[in-house]
Amino acid sequence: MGNGMIRLLLEVRNLGSLKKAAESLHMPYRGAWGRIKKAEEALGIPLLESSRQRQKGVELTPSALNLLDTFMQLDTMCHDFLLDRLGKVESDTFILSSVR
Numbered sequence: 001m002g003n004g005m006i007r008l009l010l011e012v013r014n015l016g017s018l019k020k021a022a023e024s025l026h027m028p029y030r031g032a033w034g035r036i037k038k039a040e041e042a043l044g045i046p047l048l049e050s051s052r053q054r055q056k057g058v059e060l061t062p063s064a065l066n067l068l069d070t071f072m073q074l075d076t077m078c079h080d081f082l083l084d085r086l087g088k089v090e091s092d093t094f095i096l097s098s099v100r
Helices: 003-015 018-024 029-043 062-088
Strands: 049-050 058-060
Touching: 003 018, 003 029, 003 058, 003 062, 018 029, 058 062
Parallel strands: none
Antiparallel strands: 049 058
C-alpha cells in the first residue's frame, strides 16, 4: 500500500465510482481495476463492494475504510514526527552546497 493506492481509494470513497476515480487521477479504468485486484490479492481482503444505493457504483468495504483510516493516521504521525525532529535540528548544522 502506497500513496498511489491510497489516493485511488480516497477518490473511490469520495466519488462512489472506480471509473470516476480513475478519470480524476488520469489513469485508465483497466489500470485502476488491476491495481485494486492486485492489492486485494496481496492483502487477502476485498476493498470494493457494490454500492447500497440504487445508483450503480462502488464503495469501500469496511476493511478498506479501516485500512485507509490506519494509513492516514500513520501518515500524520510520521509527518508530525519529522516536523518535530527537524525543528530540533539547528540551522547551522547543515551546510548547503550545490551538487556537482
